[in-house]
Amino acid sequence: MREVAAxxxxxxxxxxxxxxxxxxxxxxSAPRLPGAHCAVAESGAMVGAISAGCxxxxxxxxxxxxxAGGSPRVISYDVADADAMRIGLTCGGMIEVLVESxxxxxxxxxxxxxxxxxxxxxALAVAVSPDDLRGRRMFLTDxxxxxxxxAVDAAVVEAMRQQLIVGGSSNxxxxxxxxxxxxxxxxxxxxxxxxxxxxxxxxxxxxxxxxELDFHVTVVDPREVFAAADRLQDADEVIREWPDRxxxxxxxxxxxxxxxxxxxxxxxxxxxxxxxxSDVGYIGALGSRRTHAKRLEKLREEGFTEAELVRIxxxxxxxxGGRAPAEIALSVIAEITAIRYGRAPRIRPxx
Numbered sequence: 001m002r003e004v005a006a007x008x009x010x011x012x013x014x015x016x017x018x019x020x021x022x023x024x025x026x027x028x029s030a031p032r033l034p035g036a037h038c039a040v041a042e043s044g045a046m047v048g049a050i051s052a053g054c055x056x057x058x059x060x061x062x063x064x065x066x067x068a069g070g071s072p073r074v075i076s077y078d079v080a081d082a083d084a085m086r087i088g089l090t091c092g093g094m095i096e097v098l099v100e101s102x103x104x105x106x107x108x109x110x111x112x113x114x115x116x117x118x119x120x121x122x123a124l125a126v127a128v129s130p131d132d133l134r135g136r137r138m139f140l141t142d143x144x145x146x147x148x149x150x151a152v153d154a155a156v157v158e159a160m161r162q163q164l165i166v167g168g169s170s171n172x173x174x175x176x177x178x179x180x181x182x183x184x185x186x187x188x189x190x191x192x193x194x195x196x197x198x199x200x201x202x203x204x205x206x207x208x209x210x211x212e213l214d215f216h217v218t219v220v221d222p223r224e225v226f227a228a229a230d231r232l233q234d235a236d237e238v239i240r241e242w243p244d245r246x247x248x249x250x251x252x253x254x255x256x257x258x259x260x261x262x263x264x265x266x267x268x269x270x271x272x273x274x275x276x277x278s279d280v281g282y283i284g285a286l287g288s289r290r291t292h293a294k295r296l297e298k299l300r301e302e303g304f305t306e307a308e309l310v311r312i313x314x315x316x317x318x319x320x321g322g323r324a325p326a327e328i329a330l331s332v333i334a335e336i337t338a339i340r341y342g343r344a345p346r347i348r349p350x351x
Contacts (some may be wrong), residue, residue, distance in 0.1 A: 001124070001188045002214060004039045004048040005116045008102065012109070017042045019063035020102045023050050024074070024128055024184040025171065028093035029122050035169035035186045038101065042067045050097055051077075062099045072100040072135030085165065098128055098184065100135040107210060108137070108145040112188075116143050119216070120188040123160035128171075128182040140164070148183060151176045156183055163187040191216045192255045192281075194233075197243050197271045198262035199226040202286065206259070206329035207234045213333065215257075220246040244270035251280040256287035257317060257336050263291050265298075272299060276308045281346055283336075284316040284332060311347050 004020075011018050023036040030351040031052035038048035038056065040063035050059060062075055078094040100110060115122040123140040127133035127148045138146040138153065147153055159172045169186035194210045196203050199221040210217050211234040217297050218237040221227040227240045234333040239246040243260075252258075253276065260271045263286045272295070275283055285292065292314040299309060317331030318338065338344035 001035075001037055001112075001186070002116055002191065004037050005113055007047040008039050008109075009043050009113045009117070011039070011045075012113075017098055018102045021048075021050055021059050021063060022098045022100075022126065022184065022186075023095060024036070024098050024126075025096040026093060027095070030093040030095050030116045033169075034171075034184070037070070039065070040067070051095070052335060055095070055097070059097060059099065066099050066101050072098065074098050074134065074228045096128075098126060098135070100126070108139045111141050111145070112139055116188055121164055121187065121189050123164050123185065123187045124183045125156045125160055125172075128181060128184050130181065131296050146347070147183065149176055152181050152183070158186050160187075164189075169338055189254065191219065192257060194336070195220065195247075195250070195256065195258045197221070197258070197260040198264075198267050199223070199232060199238075200261045200325075202325040202328045202332075203261050203327075204231065205326040206261070206332055207232065209329060209333045211235075213337070218250075242270065243267055244274065247271065247274040252280045254279055254281040256280045257282040257284075257334075257339075259286075261286045261316075263287035265295070269298060270293055272312065273302070274309060276304060282336055283312050284335070285312055285314040286316050286328070287314055289315060310349070313348050 017199045018039055018041045021038045022168040023032060023034050026034055032050060036050050036057065038046055038050050040046045040060055044060060046056065046060060050056060062073060066072065075097045096127050112122050125138040127136045133149055136148045138144060138148055138156050140157065144157055148156055155174045163170060163185045164187045167187050167189050172183040172185050174183060191214050196206060196216045196217065196219045198221050207217050217235045218239065219232055219235045220239045220241065220243055222240055222242050227238055232238050258275050258280050260268045262268065268285055296309055313335060317328060318335045320331045321330060322331060335344060
């Protein structure tokens with residue numbers, strides 16, 4: 001939802017009618033996960049994506065139909081369909097996409113968009129079936145809004161609360177007088193936070209890549225020449241302080257990723273002292289194995305345990321073989337991405 005929120009807001013403010021397409025189910029292989037969205041204005045303009053371009057042209061037509069007053073629809077795409085070659089669905093999977101009007105829920109969407117803009121968590125639920133409930137929505141911000149059916153609303157609210165805890169999306173089935181009601185629930189969490197220590201040459205492409213991946217990027221560097229605003233235009237925040245002072249006022253959680261890029265003890269050690277005993281999801285530090293060994297020895301002398309020290313990813317990044325600043329940045333963001341999606345351990349095994 002975050003990737004389409006700004007455009008949805010702009011269209012709504014211009015008074016345009018639009019439809020929202022939501023990927024609610026995936027079977028076998030598909031380019032995107034449930035919870036992917038695209039929005040289509042009545043003009044035919046589209047933002048977001050449901051697939052890798054396989055089904056979007058077809059969805060535009062369905063969306064126009066819904067915008068024109070049609071009922072919410074669930075569209076299935078399967079490689080076995082007769083239309084598969086026309087549509088171009090060649091990945092071998094099956095997907096279901098709910099298409100609904102975005103004008104049917106009044107001011108509730110305004111509040112959701114406000115929360116997303118302010119990086120506040122929000123949960124959404126929409127009925128997928130049966131037909132008489134399809135497209136009905138509930139919203140959970142600082143309170144609840146909307147209704148699917150009085151018989152299932154309490155269960156849906158509880159599911160939304162749980163989804164906010166675990167993140168992502170799920171399909172919920174609730175009983176309504178012996179009839180199953182299928183509800184798609186998704187949580188829109190604040191963006192992941194990347195804290196870059198040292199506005200070095202490697203930091204610049206890393207910041208750009210992280211910005212493209214919707215990280216909230218904070219750069220910490222006391223050096224005016226390095227932390228000049230014109231060098232760091234893709235950063236969300238630049239703190240011109242030494243790491244020990246800058247990090248003191250920050251809050252960390254599993255959605256926070258920290259990487260030190262100076263291989264200078266004046267930057268590295270204060271950073272590591274602060275984050276090693278925090279809940280951050282990733283700690284990376286640039287430097288050779290020899291440099292890192294010296295860092296570890298100093299931290300051991302200060303009382304840090306092996307269980308704490310093993311959290312540091314150094315040499316930083318996946319071993320892609322590159323040496324140029326942009327290549328190192330790519331390896332770092334690749335490692336962070338792998339950790340976010342469970343493809344690499346948050347704590348690196350001891351070597």
